[in-house]
């Protein structure tokens with residue numbers, strides 16, 4: 172797996188033309204859209220989807236789906252009935268009644284944006300065949316928010332950029348790529364903070380460019396950032412080897428021996444170790460394994476893993492236990 | 500970091516709210532966050548505010564003379580243009596037509612563009628695809644004429660006529 176690109180994601184925003192958008196929807200309309208979409212999805216033969224109505228899901232399960240990035244926090248806090256269809260490999264999710272009637276999302280590990288786009292496009296074609304999409308000749312796919320109109324497409328990468336961050340280059344990079352129409356966000360998307368040196372970057376413009384160009388643009392900027400991160404890691408290793416080795420091994424040590432650890436602290440330490448593996452400093456753990464950990468340490472995932480609800484204090488203890496087990 | 504509310508447990512839920520341009524950060528433990536009844540990571544405030552920021556300058560000139568403006572209301576969902584500006588959200592597909600004239604400056608500000616050139620849904624797409632092809636051919640026609648390639652120009656013109664006939668039939 173890639174040492175810089177953690178995940179690749181495509182999202183398509185779609186709406187139906189014969190129902191008010193979610194801001195003007197009542198629960199009756201919302202139920203209609205859910206029923207309609209559920210019926211159409213069940214007819215798809217290519218993918219097998221599980222269907223969940225959010226209100227019927229236990230709180231913990233909802234949080235788990237957020238932490239797996241299969242649904243957005245906005246879907247959960249929706250004031251109207253909302254639902255999601257998730258394919259059995261957990262790469263594809265179709266959110267219903269989030270900000271738009273439909274949000275088709277495909278998420279893959281590593282640098283697989285092209286594959287994600289092909290899946291999303293195929294599912295979009297299938298849904299469009301059976302549902303009356305809101306589409307205008309001039310403005311393309313009509314979305315609830317004017318920032319998504321046109322293609323309704325968001326192509327994004329989750330990037331792990333510890334060296335650029337450590338060297339203090341991120342502020343400048345963010346300023347530059349923002350000018351190129353690229354948005355930078357934290358771990359949980361809009362409004363969330365950057366933790367564990369994980370940055371989400373995505374296109375901002377959705378109107379006036381074909382999908383392929385939008386994706387190519389994000390890929391091209393991502394490739395430049397990857398190259399800069401690689402250079403930064405080399406620089407760190409060449410000029411500050413003792414410092415970097417100490418930092419990586421200390422973090423590895425804490426992860427391996429801690430008895431009580433918060434998710435934020437764990438994320439920071441995992442970030443150091445992840446960088447250390449790519450630099451060849453740590454050899455006994457793979458990046459794949461570390462990325463599994465990256466997911467598992469989150470609050471709801473911990474409880475899901477151990478199969479019961481826990482207080483935050485208890486979670487911190489169990490988190491440390493789980494990390495020791497996986498790193499062993 | 501400790502929770503700002505109880506000061507006992509570590510803060511694990513972090514909010515950034517931007518209301519009227521004022522940024523407030525809150526760091527709470529999960530227990531306190533649950534008590535406050537707001538367990539979202541993502542606040543809609545930031546998006547709306549961001550949009551309001553984009554929308555405002557586009558209406559700079561109109562802000563000066565609001566009293567003369569007739570309120571536009573969407574026939575589909577009853578949303579007023581004021582309401583759209585405030586929420587940054589359309590109420591239905593018809594809003595786009597209802598507010599049509601006013602959307603160009605907004606889209607130009609956000610996207611630098613006002614015309615979709617991407618995917619066309621196949622079901623409703625054939626006409627649109629033909630129109631797009633005609634637009635493309637017209638540009639080629641102009642280039643051909645400018646370069647005095649009259650034979651080629653005639654060919655392109657015939658193609659355009661054929662496509663236009665096809666459009667009329669449908």
Ligand SMILES: [Zn+2]
Nearest residue numbers: 502505528531
């Ligand atoms: Zn507290």
Ligand SMILES: [Zn+2]
Nearest residue numbers: 573576591594
């Ligand atoms: Zn409307």
